[in-house]
Amino acid sequence: MAPIKATSLLNLAGKALHRRQFSVSKIASAKQMTVRDALNSALDEEMTRDERVFIIGEEVAQYDGAYKVTRGLWKKYGDKRVIDTPITEMGFTGIAVGAAMAGLRPVCEYMTFNFAMQAIDQIINSAGKTFYMSAGRVNVPIVFRGPNGAAAGVGAQHSQCYGAWYAHCPGLKVISPYNSEDCKGLLKAAIRDPDPVVFLENEILYGVQYPMSDQALSNDFVLPIGKAKIERPGKHITIVAHSRAVETSLQAANELSSKGIEAEVINLRSLRPLDINTITASVAKTNHLITVEQGWPSAGIGAEILARIMESEAFFHLDQPAIRLTGVDTPMPYTKSLEMAALPVPKDVVEMTKKLLKVK
Amino acid sequence: MATRKCLQLLKIPNRRLFHGNNALLKEGPSFPGAQTTWTEKLSFVTKSSYAPIPVYRVMDRKGSVIDPEGDPQLPRETLLKMYKDMRTLNILDKILYESQRQGRISFYMTNYGEEAIHIGSAAALDLEDVIYGQYREAGVLVWRGFTAQQFVDQCYGNRDDLGKGRQMPVHYGAKHLNFVTISSPLSTQMPQAVGAAYALKGKGRVVVCYYGDGAASEGDAHAAFNFGATLECPVILFCRNNGYAISTPVKDQYRGDGVAARGPAFGIHTLRVDGNDVFAVYNATKLAKKYCLEESKPVVVEAMAYRLGHHSTSDDSTAYRSQDEVDQWATTDNPATKMKIYLMKKGLWSEDEEKKFLKEKREEVMTAFTAGEKKPKPNWNECFKDVYKFMPEHIEKQMNDMKKHVDKYKKQYPVDQYET
Numbered sequence: 001m002a003p004i005k006a007t008s009l010l011n012l013a014g015k016a017l018h019r020r021q022f023s024v025s026k027i028a029s030a031k032q033m034t035v036r037d038a039l040n041s042a043l044d045e046e047m048t049r050d051e052r053v054f055i056i057g058e059e060v061a062q063y064d065g066a067y068k069v070t071r072g073l074w075k076k077y078g079d080k081r082v083i084d085t086p087i088t089e090m091g092f093t094g095i096a097v098g099a100a101m102a103g104l105r106p107v108c109e110y111m112t113f114n115f116a117m118q119a120i121d122q123i124i125n126s127a128g129k130t131f132y133m134s135a136g137r138v139n140v141p142i143v144f145r146g147p148n149g150a151a152a153g154v155g156a157q158h159s160q161c162y163g164a165w166y167a168h169c170p171g172l173k174v175i176s177p178y179n180s181e182d183c184k185g186l187l188k189a190a191i192r193d194p195d196p197v198v199f200l201e202n203e204i205l206y207g208v209q210y211p212m213s214d215q216a217l218s219n220d221f222v223l224p225i226g227k228a229k230i231e232r233p234g235k236h237i238t239i240v241a242h243s244r245a246v247e248t249s250l251q252a253a254n255e256l257s258s259k260g261i262e263a264e265v266i267n268l269r270s271l272r273p274l275d276i277n278t279i280t281a282s283v284a285k286t287n288h289l290i291t292v293e294q295g296w297p298s299a300g301i302g303a304e305i306l307a308r309i310m311e312s313e314a315f316f317h318l319d320q321p322a323i324r325l326t327g328v329d330t331p332m333p334y335t336k337s338l339e340m341a342a343l344p345v346p347k348d349v350v351e352m353t354k355k356l357l358k359v360k
Numbered sequence: 361m362a363t364r365k366c367l368q369l370l371k372i373p374n375r376r377l378f379h380g381n382n383a384l385l386k387e388g389p390s391f392p393g394a395q396t397t398w399t400e401k402l403s404f405v406t407k408s409s410y411a412p413i414p415v416y417r418v419m420d421r422k423g424s425v426i427d428p429e430g431d432p433q434l435p436r437e438t439l440l441k442m443y444k445d446m447r448t449l450n451i452l453d454k455i456l457y458e459s460q461r462q463g464r465i466s467f468y469m470t471n472y473g474e475e476a477i478h479i480g481s482a483a484a485l486d487l488e489d490v491i492y493g494q495y496r497e498a499g500v501l502v503w504r505g506f507t508a509q510q511f512v513d514q515c516y517g518n519r520d521d522l523g524k525g526r527q528m529p530v531h532y533g534a535k536h537l538n539f540v541t542i543s544s545p546l547s548t549q550m551p552q553a554v555g556a557a558y559a560l561k562g563k564g565r566v567v568v569c570y571y572g573d574g575a576a577s578e579g580d581a582h583a584a585f586n587f588g589a590t591l592e593c594p595v596i597l598f599c600r601n602n603g604y605a606i607s608t609p610v611k612d613q614y615r616g617d618g619v620a621a622r623g624p625a626f627g628i629h630t631l632r633v634d635g636n637d638v639f640a641v642y643n644a645t646k647l648a649k650k651y652c653l654e655e656s657k658p659v660v661v662e663a664m665a666y667r668l669g670h671h672s673t674s675d676d677s678t679a680y681r682s683q684d685e686v687d688q689w690a691t692t693d694n695p696a697t698k699m700k701i702y703l704m705k706k707g708l709w710s711e712d713e714e715k716k717f718l719k720e721k722r723e724e725v726m727t728a729f730t731a732g733e734k735k736p737k738p739n740w741n742e743c744f745k746d747v748y749k750f751m752p753e754h755i756e757k758q759m760n761d762m763k764k765h766v767d768k769y770k771k772q773y774p775v776d777q778y779e780t
């Protein structure tokens with residue numbers, strides 16, 4: 001079945017931008033924190049905890065990072081721990097890989113993951129494979145991080161999701177967090193991990209506030225890599241998403257709920273390892289499955305999930321074919337209206353759910 | 361208006377910019393990008409604006425020391441080990457190259473013509489110094505004590521291969537010898553070596569990164585130079601310029617004065633040496649290491665040589681160069697022969713000793729070769745290991761499934777060829 005093309009719903013998407021805190025009513029009293037600050041505190045805490053941790057990238061030091069994620073860290077830790085580099089992604093990635101081989105714990109920031117394309121050989125062939133190729137003697141504890149996926153109005157070469165690219169490669173771990181808690185807990189886990197971790201942030205979400213539990217505010221809040229989170233329990237349909245698409249899905253679930261449809265929304269958090277068990281358990285309960293992502297359909301994250309369902313026991317629990325909702329299969333257009341049409345919006349999820357459940 | 365605002369922002373009273381003796385901009389050019397002088401004459405700076413960097417040597421082509429000051433006066437044992445290791449490398453190359461031709465191993469690369477580069481540089485370093493190689497540096501491993509058996513086991517990818525049979529032949533790695541496992545994509549080891557040197561700053565160790573004249577063209581090479589300089593890392597960026605990158609001669613690889621000329625352009629101290637002269641390489645590496653440690657800065661070394669063998673067993677170099685050219689280098693400026701003559705002149709070596717040594721070494725390598733060929737392959741379950749530090753569940757499951765499968769269908773598989 002062909003992936004469903006996202007429709008242009010300017011109004012809905014516009015509203016969505018102002019309704020980010022829709023799901024916080026229960027924990028409205030919890031402290032709010034932006035995704036940017038959550039990332040920043042994860043970096044800060046891990047740099048204090050382990051002096052082998054250092055940050056390397058373009059403009060990460062005095063300039064505080066292209067998106068200010070490293071704000072204040074250079075002032076606090078100095079030139080030795082926060083290193084500005086010449087404009088050579090391949091070079092500084094290789095340097096970070098070498099430093100990791102020699103025992104340091106680099107956090108390698110890309111201005112965006114689009115520029116990590118320059119360095120992809122170092123990420124996949126060197127960081128991802130050295131432990132294996134050296135017969136388990138040289139591990140590469142490193143984090144590659146930066147904004148991934150569609151930003152806004154920056155055109156095709158700056159708006160694409162690399163989730164599927166990296167998730168394809170054994171040797172790497174790949175995290176695609178959604179909110180502030182995800183970002184803090186998973187970035188800390190990534191920095192502590194003995195293997196190379198690709199950490200895919202989202203530029204649009206940097207400035208968005210999400211609630212932080214007391215636990216999440218503590219110094220030792222670490223989330224497990226490879227475990228998904230049920231963001232919202234439900235019994236009629238399973239919606240699986242990662243990164244910003246989790247928000248799209250939660251908004252859709254809210255709307256569906258008003259029509260008596262309870263969707264279970266799963267936030268993948270990690271793309272590799274993929275927590276297929278959480279998905280299959282949910283499908284066994286709901287008998288329906290939609291995946292939602294901003295990346296392209298072909299060989300994408302949704303494609304992988306559907307294939308794994310097909311190959312497993314869970315297939316027999318499906319009442320209807322599982323469906324992928326993805327970004328459209330084109331480079332990202334620059335024009336705003338087209339850009340909006342190119343990404344899945346809550347309305348697409350709602351329509352598809354109703355179609356699958358055969359409700360009007 | 362705008363100017364005044366700028367000046368206010370910069371907190372510079374505008375008087376200072378335009379009047380008075382204490383002008384901010386000095387008489388000469390004040391651009392932040394270069395410290396230099398003015399000229400009113402418009403002319404190109406060309407390759408010939410500078411004299412080419414000379415090649416440092418100790419011996420002439422016949423193995424005679426030209427200036428006695430240059431002779432490092434190494435002790436007898438060291439000299440003999442250097443020479444014997446060069447010949448050991450030749451023997452390993454001969455036997456392993458032949459074994460590939462006979463279809464016993466899949467691939468091989470010889471080191472002929474670069475013996476002095478490997479041994480001269482390795483002898484000037486300490487075991488603690490970390491080596492990042494390209495693939496044609498087996499002599500460094502010989503010097504450090506990698507045994508004939510270990511070479512053979514790697515090329516066969518057998519049970520005792522330190523690399524667990526996961527890499528192509530000649531992709532050696534020896535953590536106990538501080539020799540980082542060879543990586544296939546060219547030049548990736550170069551910025552990594554700088555990164556490792558960065559991590560080892562102030563620890564009294566240097567990192568030595570070998571790369572070819574071809575690899576020097578990759579973006580990574582330039583990044584390594586620039587980062588080495590700006591991050592002030594104790595790394596020796598050691599170019600083996602052997603005239604060819606597979607079939608590409610250096611004249612198609614670059615148009616400047618080799619790789620050495622790039623060093624000063626990046627602000628790096630640079631040496632160019634005769635790679636066929638083991639003492640020149642030794643002296644250069646010693647000096648480079650001393651400078652790296654004392655100044656915590658990088659050094660570029662370019663050792664000039666000639667690749668006597670084919671690029672690899674996948675290459676037939678007669679397609680792009682004449683046998684005459686090869687023979688000339690092999691006979692008139694051969695690094696191993698040159699050292700042999702030096703030793704014989706000093707009375708430290710004779711034809712008889714040579715014959716005896718070669719015979720014994722050949723036997724030793726052949727014994728290792730035969731043993732290596734007979735050893736079983738690593739346990740099949742090794743292919744599941746080391747993807748991650750801790751084996752994830754899904755891989756463990758695959759491994760267990762395979763185990764059940766293989767146990768059940770033992771007869772269908774050559775299980776006796778694998779370590780159990």
Ligand SMILES: Cc1ncc(C[n+]2csc(CCOP(=O)(O)OP(=O)(O)O)c2C)c(N)n1
Pocket residue numbers: 496544545546547571572573574575576600602604605606667671
């Ligand atoms: C990134 C990359 N591009 C191309 C190759 C294929 N390749 C392998 S060796 C080689 C030539 C390298 O020549 P040089 O650096 O002069 O080393 P030499 O073989 O002469 O020792 C090439 C092009 C590669 N391994 N990696």
Ligand SMILES: [Mg+2]
Pocket residue numbers: 572573574600601602603604605606
């Ligand atoms: Mg070459």
